[in-house]
Amino acid sequence: xxxxxxxxxxxxxxxxxxxxxxxxxxxxxxxxxxxxxxxxxxxxxxxxxxxxxxxxxxxxxxxxxxxxxxxxxxxxxxxxxxxxxxxxxxxxxxxxxxxxxxxxxxxxxxxxxxxxxxxxxxxxxxxxxxxxxxxxxxxxxxxxxxxxxxxxxxxxxxxxxxxxxxxxxxxxxxxxxxxxxxxxxx
DNA sequence: CCCTAGATTTACT
DNA sequence: GTAAATCTAGGGC
Numbered sequence: 001x002x003x004x005x006x007x008x009x010x011x012x013x014x015x016x017x018x019x020x021x022x023x024x025x026x027x028x029x030x031x032x033x034x035x036x037x038x039x040x041x042x043x044x045x046x047x048x049x050x051x052x053x054x055x056x057x058x059x060x061x062x063x064x065x066x067x068x069x070x071x072x073x074x075x076x077x078x079x080x081x082x083x084x085x086x087x088x089x090x091x092x093x094x095x096x097x098x099x100x101x102x103x104x105x106x107x108x109x110x111x112x113x114x115x116x117x118x119x120x121x122x123x124x125x126x127x128x129x130x131x132x133x134x135x136x137x138x139x140x141x142x143x144x145x146x147x148x149x150x151x152x153x154x155x156x157x158x159x160x161x162x163x164x165x166x167x168x169x170x171x172x173x174x175x176x177x178x179x180x181x182x183x184x185x186x
Numbered sequence: 187c188c189c190t191a192g193a194t195t196t197a198c199t
Numbered sequence: 200g201t202a203a204a205t206c207t208a209g210g211g212c
Binding site: 056059061075076077080 | 193194195196197198
Binding site for chain 1: 202203204205206
């Protein structure tokens with residue numbers, strides 16, 4: 001399956017968040033391939049988005065969001081969880097990323113069940129910190145180039161276009177008026 | 187099914 | 200100091 005090119009991510013963050021629905025994340029750990037289709041995303045921008053990590057200045061944590069598009073931004077939160085984002089923004093914007101909130105498991109379900117210590121396929125990747133655990137993504141994968149890395153990529157999907165549901169983003173207190181959470185039905 | 191509480195570390199108010 | 204782009208277990212219905 002074709003890996004998405006850099007230009008895919010060089011557009012408005014909100015546009016890319018919608019476009020990523022139905023695309024596929026492919027992770028390789030040793031000889032095991034783990035993959036899933038993206039079913040839920042959220043856009044986080046820069047100056048106009050008080051809920052974004054990059055709303056203020058560059059810090060050690062958020063610096064990837066100010067860099068090249070198509071790079072992974074993995075951050076640690078709530079004392080125990082990792083979340084996986086992809087840097088995306090148009091040329092005029094300094095910072096932005098798309099949070100991957102849910103995927104539908106495809107290849108490597110056995111490995112995911114082991115990683116999650118959980119048998120129920122429904123509960124494998126239906127949350128931002130669940131899918132990082134299932135795909136073995138930690139801060140080690142922060143800053144990888146998703147357009148060329150051998151162990152973590154985003155490729156075209158096989159799904160037909162489906163209706164997109166837009167909602168307020170989850171778990172934030174600011175900018176709840178922006179409908180920048182996007183999902184497709186499973 | 188729903189709800190609430192507790193876990194546990196980082197980053198920056 | 201404290202809030203955080205969250206999850207799970209445990210109890211009630």
